Amino acid sequence: MNLHLSSLRSTSGLLYLSALAAIPLCAQQASTSAPPTDLVLKNATVMTASHGTIEHGVVWVHAGKIAEVGATVNAPANAVVIDETGKWLTPGIIDPHSHSALSNDVNEATSPVTPSMMMIDAFDNRDKALYQALAGGVTTELLLHGSANMIGGQAVVIKNKFGLSRDAMLFPNAPRSIKFASGENPKRVYGSRNQLPSTRMGNFEVMRQSFEDAKVYMAGWDAYNAKVAKKDATAVAPKKDLKLEALADVLRGKLYVQIHCYRADEFLTEEAIAQEYGYKIRAFHHALEMYKVAGQIAPTGTGIATFTDWWGFKDEAWDAIPWNAVMSMRAGVKVALKSDSNDHIRRLNQEAGKMVHYGGATEDEAIRMVTLNAAWIIGVDDRVGSIDPGKDADLVIWNIDPLSTYARAEKVYIDGDLFFDSSAPGFGTPHFNGAMHSAGGDGSDDEDEDGE
Amino acid sequence: MTNFMKITSLLVSAFALSSSPAFSAANDSSQSPAKKGATLAITGGKLLTVSHGTIENGVLLIVDGKITAVGAAGSVAVPKDATIVDAHGLTVYPGLIDPDTTLGLTEVGADAMSNDLSEPSDEIMPHMHVADAFHAETELIPVARLNGVTNAVVAPGTDDSVAGQDIFIQLAGRNRDAMILGRDVALALNYGADQRRRGGRGSAQFPSTRMGLITQLRQSLLDAQHYEADRNAAEKKSDKPAADKSAAAADKAADKAADKAADKAADKASDKPFQRDLKLEALLPYLHGERPVVVGVYEAYDVESIMKVAQEFHLKVILNHVTRSQEILDEIAAWKVPVIVGPIYELPRANERYDAVYTLPAELQKRGVKIAISSGEAGGPGGAHTVRNLPYAAGFAVGYGLPYDEGLRAITLNVAEMFGFGDKLGSLDVGKTANIVLANGDPLDVRTDVKQVYIDGIAQPMVSRQTILRDEYSK
Numbered sequence: 001m002n003l004h005l006s007s008l009r010s011t012s013g014l015l016y017l018s019a020l021a022a023i024p025l026c027a028q029q030a031s032t033s034a035p036p037t038d039l040v041l042k043n044a045t046v047m048t049a050s051h052g053t054i055e056h057g058v059v060w061v062h063a064g065k066i067a068e069v070g071a072t073v074n075a076p077a078n079a080v081v082i083d084e085t086g087k088w089l090t091p092g093i094i095d096p097h098s099h100s101a102l103s104n105d106v107n108e109a110t111s112p113v114t115p116s117m118m119m120i121d122a123f124d125n126r127d128k129a130l131y132q133a134l135a136g137g138v139t140t141e142l143l144l145h146g147s148a149n150m151i152g153g154q155a156v157v158i159k160n161k162f163g164l165s166r167d168a169m170l171f172p173n174a175p176r177s178i179k180f181a182s183g184e185n186p187k188r189v190y191g192s193r194n195q196l197p198s199t200r201m202g203n204f205e206v207m208r209q210s211f212e213d214a215k216v217y218m219a220g221w222d223a224y225n226a227k228v229a230k231k232d233a234t235a236v237a238p239k240k241d242l243k244l245e246a247l248a249d250v251l252r253g254k255l256y257v258q259i260h261c262y263r264a265d266e267f268l269t270e271e272a273i274a275q276e277y278g279y280k281i282r283a284f285h286h287a288l289e290m291y292k293v294a295g296q297i298a299p300t301g302t303g304i305a306t307f308t309d310w311w312g313f314k315d316e317a318w319d320a321i322p323w324n325a326v327m328s329m330r331a332g333v334k335v336a337l338k339s340d341s342n343d344h345i346r347r348l349n350q351e352a353g354k355m356v357h358y359g360g361a362t363e364d365e366a367i368r369m370v371t372l373n374a375a376w377i378i379g380v381d382d383r384v385g386s387i388d389p390g391k392d393a394d395l396v397i398w399n400i401d402p403l404s405t406y407a408r409a410e411k412v413y414i415d416g417d418l419f420f421d422s423s424a425p426g427f428g429t430p431h432f433n434g435a436m437h438s439a440g441g442d443g444s445d446d447e448d449e450d451g452e
Numbered sequence: 453m454t455n456f457m458k459i460t461s462l463l464v465s466a467f468a469l470s471s472s473p474a475f476s477a478a479n480d481s482s483q484s485p486a487k488k489g490a491t492l493a494i495t496g497g498k499l500l501t502v503s504h505g506t507i508e509n510g511v512l513l514i515v516d517g518k519i520t521a522v523g524a525a526g527s528v529a530v531p532k533d534a535t536i537v538d539a540h541g542l543t544v545y546p547g548l549i550d551p552d553t554t555l556g557l558t559e560v561g562a563d564a565m566s567n568d569l570s571e572p573s574d575e576i577m578p579h580m581h582v583a584d585a586f587h588a589e590t591e592l593i594p595v596a597r598l599n600g601v602t603n604a605v606v607a608p609g610t611d612d613s614v615a616g617q618d619i620f621i622q623l624a625g626r627n628r629d630a631m632i633l634g635r636d637v638a639l640a641l642n643y644g645a646d647q648r649r650r651g652g653r654g655s656a657q658f659p660s661t662r663m664g665l666i667t668q669l670r671q672s673l674l675d676a677q678h679y680e681a682d683r684n685a686a687e688k689k690s691d692k693p694a695a696d697k698s699a700a701a702a703d704k705a706a707d708k709a710a711d712k713a714a715d716k717a718a719d720k721a722s723d724k725p726f727q728r729d730l731k732l733e734a735l736l737p738y739l740h741g742e743r744p745v746v747v748g749v750y751e752a753y754d755v756e757s758i759m760k761v762a763q764e765f766h767l768k769v770i771l772n773h774v775t776r777s778q779e780i781l782d783e784i785a786a787w788k789v790p791v792i793v794g795p796i797y798e799l800p801r802a803n804e805r806y807d808a809v810y811t812l813p814a815e816l817q818k819r820g821v822k823i824a825i826s827s828g829e830a831g832g833p834g835g836a837h838t839v840r841n842l843p844y845a846a847g848f849a850v851g852y853g854l855p856y857d858e859g860l861r862a863i864t865l866n867v868a869e870m871f872g873f874g875d876k877l878g879s880l881d882v883g884k885t886a887n888i889v890l891a892n893g894d895p896l897d898v899r900t901d902v903k904q905v906y907i908d909g910i911a912q913p914m915v916s917r918q919t920i921l922r923d924e925y926s927k
Contacts, residue, residue: 128802135806184562291925311918312592312837314562321918327926343797343830346806350844353898405847405897427805436802442830 035417038062038079044089044397049371050386052364059089061393064416069387090367090402091386092139092160092394092414093348094374096305097258097285097338099144100345101127101158104439107146108153109189112197113210115178115246117153119143125158125166128436129342131427134160134420136346137396137409140171142378144285147181147260148189150197150206154178154246155258157378159394161414163432175379177282178250180207181260182270183316204269211277214247221248256282256379258305262316264292271300283377285338287328288320294331303334305377308351308358325369326359336374342442353403366403491515492909493530497539497890502546502857502865503879512544514886517908522880537890542903545860545895546879547602547623547887549867550842551792552746552772552826552834555593555606555621556586561837569609569833571616575647575659576672578734580616582606583635588628594916596839597623600889600902603633605871607640609833610748613647613669615640617734618746620871622887624907637871638770639738641669642748643758662754666761673765676735683733686726741768744870746792752777759787770870772826774816775809776801785819790870793862795828795835796845807852813862814853824870825849825862847896859896 039061046057048069059066060073068074075081099106105122108114123143133141139160145152157174182203191198197206220238227235249255259270261284274281280301284290287304288311290297306328311320329335337352339345348370355361355369375385384392393416399408412420422428492514499510501522511528513521521528530536559566568585571577586606596604602623608615617636625631648665659665737743745767749755755777762769771791774784775798784791793813800808816823827835827842835842842863850859868878876885886909893900905912 128800132799132806291922309841310837311595312560315560318560319921321921323918323922327922342799347797347848350848350898356899357901403899405844406851408851422807438802442799 035064036080038067038076039393039413039416040073040075040079040081041084041089041395041397042081044084044087045401046387047088047090047363047367047402048387049091049364049368050388057089059387059393059395061395061413061416064393066387066389066391066393068389084397087410088398088400088402088407089387090137090349090396090398091371091391092384092396092412093137093370094140094336094378094385095133095138095339095345095348095370096142096283096336096374096377097144097340098133098141098345099146099340100129100133100141100342100439101125102143102439103127107148109146109148112149112186112190112195112203112206113151113243113247114145114149114153115151115210115250116242117145118156119145119153120156120170123156123158123166123169124437124439125162125164125169126434126437128438129345130158130160130162131429131432131436132342133339133345134162134412135409135422135428137349137398137402137412138345139394139396139412139414140375140378140380140384141345142177142258144177144258145179147179147185150181150186150203151210151247152179152181154255157380159414160412161417161419161431163419163429163434171380175256176249176254177256177258177378178246179258179260180270182266183260183262184314185260200266204273207273208276210247211251211273214244214251215277217241217244218248218251250279251277253279258283258285258377260285262286262288262320264289267293267297267302271297271302282379283334283336286317286340288317288324290333291321291324291327291331292319294328294333298332301334303336303373303377304328305336305338305374307340308337308354322354322358326355326361326365329361329365329369330359334373334376335369336377337369338374338377349398349402349407349409350405353405353407356403363401363403488516491520491531491534492537492886492906493534494537494539494544494888494890495525495530497542497544499880500543500545500860500895501880502861503881505857510544512880512888514888514906514909517886517910519880519882519884519886519888522882537904539890542890542892543895543900544880545600545889545891546864546877546884547889547905547907548600548842548863548895549878550596550601550604550827550835550839550863551824551867551870552794552828553604553606553839554609554834554836555596555604555623555839556588556590557582557606557608558836559587559590559592570611571608572611575613575665575668576731577608577612577616578614578639578738579730580608581636582608582616582619583628583632586619586621586628586632588625588631591917592836592839593623594913595837595918596842597905597907597912598902598914598916598919599840599843600891600895600905601839601842602887602889602905602907603868603873603877604839605638605746605834605867607638607746607834610640610642610646613642613665614672614735615642618871620873622907624910624912634872636737636743638743639735639745640748641745641758643669644749644751644754662757666757670761670764672732673735673739673761676732676739679729679732680736680739683726683728690726738767739765741766743872744768744770746770746772748772749774750776750798752780755780755784773798775812778804778808778812778815781815781819784816785821790822790824790866791816792824792826792870793849794826794845795830796825796848798830810848810852813849813859817854817858817862822866822870823858823862824867825859843896843900844898847894847898850896856896 042058046054058073060068060075101124102122103124108117144155155177157171158169159171161169187198197203283303283305285305287306290304309322325335352366352370355366372385375381384394395413396409397411410422494512499507509525557568571580605618607618618638619632620634620637621631659668738745750773769789798809825846827839846859846863850856865878868874888906890904891900891902
């Protein structure tokens with residue numbers, strides 16, 4: 001994000017970190033009863049994100065899944081019924097670009113190609129940023145490697161079940177994503193060390209070379225597997241190489257490719273390289289100049305996860321305009337909003353509200369940018385992101401229209417279980433009453449780019 | 453180079469597109485001045501006066517850039533030759549004022565050459581005048597103006613303990629002189645971890661601790677007081693021949709005995725002119741309490757430490773930030789100092805409730821503290837690229853308990869009053885500068901669209917570098 005800002009901050013972030021390191025690790029789960037098998041939330045204004053808004057709507061949750069939604073439902077008589085008159089109900093907010101809760105280990109900035117880094121290894125499930133996001137209605141996050149490297153590490157997808165164990169917070173069977181980057185960050189990080197890459201030419205050549213290496217590696221394994229299939233006794237397994245294996249998985253189409261990319265020319269180059277090596281790009285992240293080439297990118301099926309109105313923090317963000325999201329959407333690109341920030345993640349609903357202002361998105365379109373479309377970026381849109389039967393009961397109760405400046409998340413359910421209740425004393429977290437951690441800093445992409 | 457080319461080509465296309473002024477010229481509204489003495493009448497809108505409530509179906513008259521009448525339809529006579537602006541369905545409110553920005557001191561955040569934020573050579577830099585660096589033609593100003601921000605305080609970056617002196621600007625004008633309404637309106641003072649470490653903790657450079665910072669500051673203020681005494685003595689000495697000739701010679705003679713001691717004390721080099729010390733001299737108006745000192749500080753214990761120094765030297769304090777001072781709000785209220793609270797988006801510490809900072813404006817206001825709200829992002833210097841989000845920060849405070857009227861006041865009249873412009877700006881009142889915004893709804897709501905901004909009664913072009921890009925690529 002804001003580079004000069006974060007460089008000014010880095011020292012204070014360190015201070016908080018060191019001060020908090022003294023707090024003993026004593027987080028413990030609060031004792032809670034199991035959620036009801038059948039839960040009915042009635043009389044709310046229900047923004048489904050998939051099929052419009054239902055006034056005085058009812059949502060029936062059965063065993064953690066949405067069983068029915070509509071003006072009425074056929075829930076069993078013993079269901080727990082909560083009257084939400086006057087409240088608004090949306091799917092849980094989904095952030096397709098976060099660096100929260102990664103123990104400040106966002107970038108393995110020691111090589112421009114680090115595809116075997118697994119973000120789960122840095123995931124701290126008691127980081128305060130998760131709690132603060134939960135209180136903003138966020139139920140699912142894609143935790144990404146930073147943008148120091150042209151090819152970064154592999155993301156972890158979490159459900160924000162704050163207070164549960166680390167493994168219980170992982171989104172079950174979520175697709176694997178890998179983070180790529182481009183532009184100023186890699187060239188700055190490695191250029192400042194007089195290494196390749198220090199230009200955009202270098203950036204892209206580093207990528208091409210990586211995929212050439214991966215092709216050779218794959219060919220070696222393909223040959224070996226062919227011999228094994230033929231029961232050839234002379235078959236010798238090649239050496240397993242984590243880095244090349246991960247790159248091969250990109251070429252095999254096993255990883256969703258998420259690319260940090262700002263400039264119009266770079267979207268085009270990235271698409272050309274993807275085509276050359278035969279992989280698909282799931283989404284461009286930041287994508288601040290997408291409005292310039294949206295008509296060209298739309299047919300590729302690549303989506304974007306963009307900021308609403310951040311601009312000017314560096315040269316490649318100079319042409320950012322707040323109409324980017326809606327203009328790109330109108331041109332046929334799938335658009336999600338994202339935080340890339342421990343601050344903005346707490347108010348993505350209002351970021352969506354800005355889309356009504358900047359470009360005249362309908363409220364339906366706006367809420368979709370932080371729910372269903374964000375779920376699509378991660379590849380979990382068949383499970384979360386809208387209020388539809390069969391989907392996970394990840395739901396947020398708001399005091400008023402969530403797109404308003406004055407909106408507050410009052411209750412957050414994940415898999416039908418209540419994880420945040422602003423009316424509860426203390427943190428308002430039924431599953432957590434221990435001590436939180438702080439990784440320090442603002443959780444933004446660019447913050448730790450230099451590994452400083 | 454790339455940027456320059458881009459800008460140039462866009463400039464050309466922008467002018468080809470329309471005759472509306474664009475880019476650097478967008479800050480200059482003098483191309484379409486209203487006729488002298490002509491009346492502009494904004495009628496039918498919902499007036500949020502800030503000073504005296506809301507007027508549904510109101511009428512606002514503007515002559516020569518000043519508000520000449522405010523009232524309900526029917527209670528204000530609209531002259532026959534007035535130019536009528538129909539504001540039915542629109543909300544009309546005074547231009548917003550951001551109390552803490554770096555507008556004109558930064559362009560591209562990461563581009564060092566486009567930043568003039570902090571002078572890092574020393575911690576005590578009161579002689580840094582923001583007016584000397586303010587870039588009136590910045591592309592950031594039209595962007596902020598489009599969302600209804602018409603005035604702002606510009607303060608230096610926050611690296612230094614004493615960072616320099618602020619300006620108060622209007623977000624329109626032909627050049628710097630037209631845009632700066634007040635030079636050196638306040639002294640920017642910062643205290644806390646950020647300043648401590650910039651000397652490099654663990655390095656040999658003083659000051660590397662809070663003890664060092666406070667000692668250094670206190671010594672500087674004492675030095676300034678001592679300097680003033682020396683200067684006064686030197687002035688009296690050099691004044692003497694002139695004074696003797698004056699009609700007040702008799703009075704002066706009475707002072708002579710006292711002066712003699714000073715004369716004797718003066719060193720042998722008394723023929724030399726007194727050498728001014730610009731740095732120490734810059735502190736004097738603030739030691740005299742003539743202008744406010746904006747004290748940027750976050751943690752409760754830091755607030756208490758720096759306030760001790762401020763009180764010792766009778767500084768006229770405006771507190772800034774205080775986002776981690778929840779435990780001393782009563783104490784802050786007892787000091788009877790105004791507070792710029794925020795950024796409201798400052799992150800609470802671990803193990804604080806999620807709304808610890810969101811509720812701060814409401815908690816302070818409840819205790820009778822006069823508050824202003826700023827637009828900055830968490831942890832950094834004042835807002836620049838984010839200034840356009842000022843109304844949303846106030847709205848957020850309202851969402852967490854601040855009464856609506858107080859939220860609007862915290863980004864208009866309260867800011868004007870804190871910085872000495874309370875008689876000219878910040879409300880819809882007769883005699884005030886006609887900085888007025890027309891929007892299609894609640895100004896504090898993110899969904900609201902600002903339709904027209906008036907500064908000095910002149911309709912501003914609703915154009916920024918960003919709208920030009922939008923329009924260019926919408927074709």
